[in-house]
Amino acid sequence: MKKPLALAISAAALAFTSAALADDPKEGGVVNTIIQPEPPGLVLGMVQNAPTRTVAGNIYEGLLRYTTDLEPMPQLAESWEVSDDGRTYTFHLREGVTWHDGEAFTADDVVFSADVFHRELNPSARAVLQHVESIEATDDHTVVFTLTQPFGPFLLSFEAGTFTMVPEHLYAGTDFRNNEHNDHPIGTGPFKFDNWERGTVIELVKNEEYYEDGLPYLDGVNWHVIPDGASRAVAFENGTIDVLPSGTVENFDIPRLAEMDNVCMTEEGHEYFSPFAMLWMNNREGPTADKRFRQAVMYAMDREFAKDVLWNGLGNVPLSAFGSNARFQNDDLEPYDHNPERARELLDEMGYDGEEITILPLPYGETWTRWAEAVQQNLREVGINVETQATDVGGWNQRLGDWDYDLAFTYLYQYGDPALGISRTYLSDNIAKGSPWNNVEGYENERVDELFNEAATAFPDAEREKLYGEVQEILHEDVPVGWLMELGFPTLYRCDVQNLVTSGVGVNDGFKDAWLDR
């Protein structure tokens, strides 16, 4: 008697759950998640670091969003047109959008944000703006960007993190950095800033006036600040935290957490950034200045091993300088497989005398330290005499900025297009002492400069593809840096958080569509 009844109940429960799943999203509830490290500020455009983007991407918006295939979607711009010559972009803005303080959002805000605010404060927007001749509001809801020449990736730069829309009425004519509203960011997004208890939590609440009908579903999002990695894992384990954005727990904790009941994991939501891990190699001096040595390093490294063991099999071993999420990848190149024999041959050929070189790990946690150890091991196997030098973040910055290293780990965002996120590593006019994110390795190749510069402004895409194809061949041969991996940065979450990752920037704007099935 007992069993059939239990069966019937569970069948009913099953039917009920699947019915609930098929149902409309539920309203209400607060999601608890983590922000690591605590951001320095929340005014996007003024600060663009990763944690700021993650939190403030729910407060601020850009003109466009991007799918996980990096196709543009409407956001503040409802529609857009590109002229046939690729030089004029017309955006039609959504009507009835208001800032969190109740003022209307208009085309003037767009002009102010792009032409004044970002030109002054935002290096990544500045890089795009050098292609822009003028920005004009033709009426309250239409903005026209005129470019000096076509710029292929232009439509990819309207994400909230790059071209954030900031309210003109609060910022125009003020000292932006000391504006009183910086403590209380005002955007157009689905969530409003509520409270920031420094060291503890950032609280966002639902924007009741949001322009998209019915959105957002959640009442709010709490971003907890927990400085210790093990403690963050515990907080997720004991249920106080619902969502672990990528990079918030150590990699070796991920498989354990992912196996817990009611925990889901996705690798989607990083297509826009697509972080690319590289080994800076000093092209200026020492053995690393020799192309054959750098090729030997590529052959010596067992990148598949690093991926499987250190990164839990997530991510992707890149063929060359262009990641798989970036456009225009040339897949005719011959991969640098793990081939110690070939590495030794190359070292013999160049007459490497065993000169000691150093390796600088990235001071961003255990996984990176272990990775450096694995690479060190690989290089020693082929006879390269290599020592590890540990530093903290400040020391690492300085050593790279001063070009005081032989090999050094790093990772850079790709931003969906070679002209936005890849060429900066190889262009010779991007060599400047003091910054650890430009052409740090000191690679100079006239032909590469030419090809990258032409490709950025070539039109249409078929033209660009040809130029980028050639540049990849040269880079593949020269190995200015070591291409380690396109990192897989998984997001872990309770399965009842529905519809979390809906765009190519993942949780950065994900809570807009998310709802809780509780």
Add this chain to the structure above:
Amino acid sequence: MVYARLIAMRLLKAVIVLFLIVIFNFLLIQMAPGDPAAILAGQAGAADQEFLNQLRERFGLDQPMYVQLWRYISGIAMLDFGYSYRLGVPVFDLIMARLPATLLLTGTAFVLSLVLGIVAGSMAAARVKKPSGSLIMALALVFYATPLFWVALMSVVVFSVYLGWLPAYGLYTVGADHTGFALMLDVAQHLVLPATTLALFFMAIYTRMTRTSMLDAAQQDYVKTARAKGLKPSIIQRRHVLRNALLPIITLAGLQAGQMVGGAILTETVFAWPGIGRLMFEALEQRDYNLLLGIFFFSAALVIVFNIITDLVYSLADPRIKKGAA
């Protein structure tokens, strides 16, 4: 009067010491590798030269070092500790916002370790040849020798993950919006694990010290005299033995109290306790010089204050010391 003069003299010395500490810290920090502007730019993920220059100019980092030092000292003289580079908030406000949490945590741990340590030590001294006395000492040794971070993590695993009795991190329950008594209770629950973790090590030291010190005092002639007078053993223990045994403990407690601000870095990090220790660690990592200097200044000031208090407590415990100081 004697106290007033003592305090005035000590405060005067304190100001001079603080001034020297400020200069010394400033120079020391300049010697650390790493440029705050580069780190800030690094967090931005993208940086051009213009961005770096803007940052350096904004914080006065483009000025020669002596100008920076002069600006800093003249600021301090007006109690202006400058702005945090990273957070863009006045250093003074940041420290004041974080100080209560640290004082609550370390203060609780301080009292806990002192009281439990002295009680356990006295008990061990009274049961010197019994198994119970040995057990207390063995436990003290274990707590003394166990690394703090391990204790912290294990206590979280046991009490928070498995048993679910106590919260694992934070100062209060986020989103619960407790007020009044409920908030106090909530904070008290959150305080249990970090305060205990922090207290264990010092408790062990106090236990060992109290026991040794009391056994030592028990051999003194005045204790024999008291016994000969026929005083009750419990009174002898309290008035004659413990009181005299306390002096070395006060010395150590003074030192511990002085470390209250900086000593909890690890505990605050593991338990996400929003205190000064964490702030200091982050400031160091980010080369947030102004903030770091501000925290150094406050820590130094606290050490000095607690030294003065220690001296006063000394003279309460042993009236002969007051005479010496006067």
